[in-house]
Amino acid sequence: MNEINPFEGNTRRRRRQGIAWRFVFQASTIVGIIVLTALLYNVINESFGLAALELEIDPASLAVDGVALEELSQEQLAQIFQANVSAGLYRRYATEKPFTERTREEVYDLVQERVIRPQLVKTWTLFETLFERDAIEAELAEKYPGARLQFFSWLNPEFVQRPQSSDPLRAGVRTAILGSLWVIAITVIFAFPIATGAAIYLEEYAPETRLTRLIQTNINSLAGVPSIIYGILGLAIFVRFMQPITSGAVFGLVDDPTTANGRTIIAAGLTLGLLIMPIIIINAQEAIKAVPNSLRNASYGLGATQWETIWSHVLPNSIAGILTGTILAVSRAVGETAPLVVIGASTFITFDPDGPFSKFTTLPIQIFQWTSRPQAEFRNIAAAAIIALLLLLLALNAAAVLLRNRYSHRY
Amino acid sequence: MTTKALDGAPSLAKRPRLREAGIQGFLFLCGALSVLITVGILIVLGKESVSFFTTQQWENSNRPLAQELEAVGASIRVGEGGATLRAGDIIRVRDEIMEVVSVDGQTLTVVRGLQGTEPAAHETDLEIFRSNRVTLGEFLAGTEWNPQIGRFGILPLVTATLMTSTVAMMVALPLGLSIAIYLSEYASSRARSILKPILEILAGIPTVVLGYFALTFMTPLLRSVFGNDTVEIYNTGSAGIVIGILILPLVSSMSEDALSAVPRTLRAAAYALGATRLETAVRVVVPAAFSGLAAAFILATSRAIGETMIVAIAAGAGPALTANPFQAAETMTGHIVRISGGDLSYDSIDYNSLFAIGLVLFFMTLFLNIISQRVVRRFREVYE
Amino acid sequence: MDERLVDSSDRVVSLTETPDMVAHDQPGSRTETNGAPQERTLETRDLRVYYGDFLAIRDVDLDFLSRKITAIIGPSGCGKTTLLRSLNRMNELVPIARTEGHVMFQGQDIYAEHVDPVEVRRRIGMVFQKPNPFPKSIYENIAWGARIHGYKGELDALVEESLKRAALWEEVKDKLDQSGYSLSGGQQQRLCIARAIAVRPEVILMDEPCSALDPVATFRIEELMRELASIYTIVIVTHNMQQAARVSDFTAMMMLGEDKAGEMIEYDETNTIFTRPADPRTEDYVTGRFG
Ligand SMILES: Nc1ncnc2c1ncn2[C@@H]1O[C@H](COP(=O)(O)OP(=O)(O)OP(=O)(O)O)[C@@H](O)[C@H]1O
C-alpha cells in the first residue's frame, strides 16, 4: 500500500531558486536604468558648478566715479581699454576697426578679454558645489589665493550663440550646431528619396530573383557595417576622388578651393547619407510591408497601374512609418562622429558655414575635441555641448512620436 | 448610362506607359545603389590596401653616408643614430636602390644597383632612404605597429579591439539576456511599457557621449575601486564596459524578440509538467530561442568591434600589445580616428594603412553580420 | 467540345491586332441556351492555373452570358477564387501563379501578348470577400478610380450615381467626407461595389461578397446584384446555396479532381442545377450531403 514517492520533495528549494533568479533578472534590468541615470547625472554634474577665476585686474578697480564697469558708456570703456593695454596692441585693434565704430558690447568684451583677462584655474562639479562648499573654499584659499569663485552654468544662451574659441570661457557651439544642421540637411536630401525608392522597389516591384535576394542581403549587411568604414569610403570617394565637385571648384563657387580641400559639408552629408541609407531602407520596407494587400487588390481591381496603386494607396498608408524610421536614422546621423573625423571635419573654425561647400564642424565633433583636451574646464563645456546635442535628439524623437501618432491608420 | 468604356475605345491593347517604366527603372537604380555602395567599399578599401602593400615608401633613415661611395664595392659606411637598418632592408641613395645583406655597426654590406637602377658613385653626407614596403605576413603577424619606424604589424590593434569587445560582451551578454528574460517572462505589460522605452533611450545616445561617460565617469570609478596605480587614465577596460552599455539595448531587445517568438504552447507544456517559472524560462524557452539569441550576440559583437568613439576617447592613443584591461591600448578603429584627424596627406603610408586596417575591420564585421543573418533566417524557419 | 468555339477563339487571338477584321464578331459571339440566343461576354477556354508546380484549376471551359449572373459554387479549396481572379488577371499579382489557356472578353483574349492587364481590370471589375475600402473619404473611395482613368465628366454626379446604384446613397449622402472605415461592414461592402461600378466596367466579379455580412446586409446586396444585372455581367463565388439559387441565372459547379486540381464538373441554368443536376456529385453538394 505505502508506495515510496520516487520524487524528492524539492519544491521549496526550487521555489527559493526561482525567487533568487527573479531577483537577478530584475536587478539586471535596474542596472540599465542606473546606467542611464548615471550618464545623465554625470553630464549635468559637469555642466554646472563653481569655478575659480583669476583676474588680471579686479573689475572693481576699473570703476569710474563709483560707476561699475558694467554700467560704463562706450567711450569710457574705450578709454579704459586704451589705458590698460600696450600701445602696440591698441593700435592693432584700432586699425582692425576704429574704436568709434565699435559697439559698446564689443568694447566691453574687449575689456573683459584683454584687460580683466579672466583665467579659469579650477572648476568644480555640481555635486562638489552643492555638498562640499567648505572644502572648495579651503582649497581656493590655499592654492589660488587671488582667485575669485563664481558659479557657472556652462550651458547658457550665450554658449549656444557664440562661435568656437580656444578659451573655454568664450567658447560656444554656434558653429557646430549650424554645421550639424547643414550636414543633416544634405544627408536627408540625399538619403531619403533614394532609400525610400529602394524600399518601394524591393517591396513592390522586385521579382523573386537571385539579384533581389543579393540586394536584400546586401542592404542588411550594410546596416551592420561600422560607421567608420563609411568614413573611409567617404574620404576616398567624396573627399578625394570627387574633390572638384565636393570642394565646389567645378561650380566656381569657392574662391580658393584648396582651403576646404573637399572636406566640406557636402562630403560629410553624402557620407552620412550612405551610412543611414540602409537603415532607412529597412525601416521603410517594414512600413510598406504593413500595408495590407487588400488595399492593393482593391486598387488593381479598379484597373489602376502599379505606380498609381503605390502612389495613391501604399505610400499614403506607410508614410508615417517611413518618416518615423527616417527620423530615427537621422538621429543616428546627428550623433555620428567617427566618419566625420575620418573625412576630416575641421578641428577649429570660428566662422559660420555658409553653404554646402564650406568647411564644417559638428556638435559631436566639437564634443569629441573638447573631451580629448587634457584641461578639466573643457570637460565642462563638452558636457554643456552634450546637453545641447541630447536636446536636439530629444526634439527629433519627439517629432517622430508625433508623426507616428498623427498618421497612424487603421485598416 | 452606358456600359461602354469611358474613353469609348474597346481595345485592351497595351499602351506605352513611359511614366510607369521610368519610375520602375529609377526605383530599381535606388535598390541597386546599395550593391554599388558595397562594391564601392570593397574597391576603395581593396585598391588602397593594395597600394599599402605594394608601393615603396621612401623614408629618410637619418643616417647619411659617412664615407664616399664608389660605383663598385659592396660595403658602405653610414652615420650613427637614426633608424635601425637591418639585413633585408631595401635602401636608396639618390637614384640607386640597394639591399642590405648584413649590418656590422656602422658598416653595411649591400647588393647594389637593384630594381633596374645603375650603381653609381655617391659623395659623403648623401641621405639614405629606407624602403617601407609592408608584406602581408608582417602586416598580419607583426606584433608592433609603429608607422614612424615602418613597423606595420596589426596584431596590437587587433588584440586591443578584441579586448574591448570581450569586455563589452562580458557586460552586455549576461545583463542583456537577464533583461530579456525579465521582460519577456516576468515583467507585467505595464513594467514592460516603462522599461522598454528607457532601454531605447539608452540605444539612442550618441557614442561620443558614451565616450565622454567612459572617460569622466567609468574610468574614475574603476580607478577608485582598483586604485590609481593599477588603472591607467586611458584603459581598454573602461572603454569595453561602456561599449557593453552601448550594445546592451541591442542584445536585450533582439533577445527579447527571440524569447517572445517562442510559442505559448511550449511554456504551457512546461508549466503543465510542474516546472517553475524559472525552469520554464531557462530550461525551455531559452534553449528554444537559442538561435535567435545567438544571432543577437553575434550582431552585438560585430557592433562592439566596429565601435569607434568610445575607444577613441577612453581606450588610449598608441598601439600596445597587452592583455591587461587596465592599460591603454589603441584599437583598430581608435587608430583610424587618430591618424585621420587632421591633414592626412594622400598616398602617404599612413593614408594607405588606414584602408588596410579598414579592410580587416570590414571583413571581420561583415563575416559576423552574415553569420547572424543566417542564424536568424534558420530561426525563422523553425517557428514560421 | 464545340469546335466552332475553339475556332473562333483562335481566330480572334490572331486577329486582334487588326480590330476592324473582327468587328463583325463584336460585341461577342453567340451561343444557344434553351434555344434563346445569348451574348457571351466572357468565355474561358482550356483555362489552367498553376501556383508554382501545383495545378489549382484544370481546363475550365465556361461561358458567362451578358447581363446574367453566374454563380460559381463548390467546396472550399476547389479553385473558385483562383478561377475568378484569372478572369481579370488579378492572379498575376501572385508571383508564383501562372495561367495557361484563354479567357475571351468580348472576343479578345485577355491573355494575349499585347493585352494590358490594367485595361482588362478596368473593364472587368472586382469585389472582394472582405470589404476593403481605401482609408480615404467615402467620396474619394468612389472618385479615385474614375480619376485615374481620366474621367472627364462631373465627379460629384458620378459619385452620387454610383452610390445610388449601390443603394448606399441615402445612408451616406450627408457624410461623404468621412472615412470609408466609419461605415458598417455591409455598408463598406456596398461602398466597394459602388467603387467598382464607378469606373463603368462591363463585368463585375464578386468573391463571396456577403460572407462577412449579416442576413439583412446580405439581402440588400443580393437585391443590388439583381438590379445591377440589368446592366452588368456578374460572376459571383458563393458558399451559400440559397444565395446562388436566389440570385443567379446560371451556376457552375466546381470540384476537386483526383489529383487535387479543381475542375468544373457541371454548368447549367441555376434552376436545373438545383432541381435536376446531371452530376450526382453536384446533387450531393447542393443538397448538403457533401462536405
Ligand atoms: N497564393 C497562393 N499560393 C499558393 N497556392 C494557392 C494560392 N492561392 C490559392 N492557392 C491554392 O489553390 C487552391 C485553390 O484555392 P482557391 O483560393 O482558389 O480556393 P477556393 O475555392 O476559393 O476556396 P474557398 O472556398 O475556401 O475560398 C488551393 O489548394 C490553394 O491552396
Ligand SMILES: [Mg+2]
Ligand atoms: Mg475563395
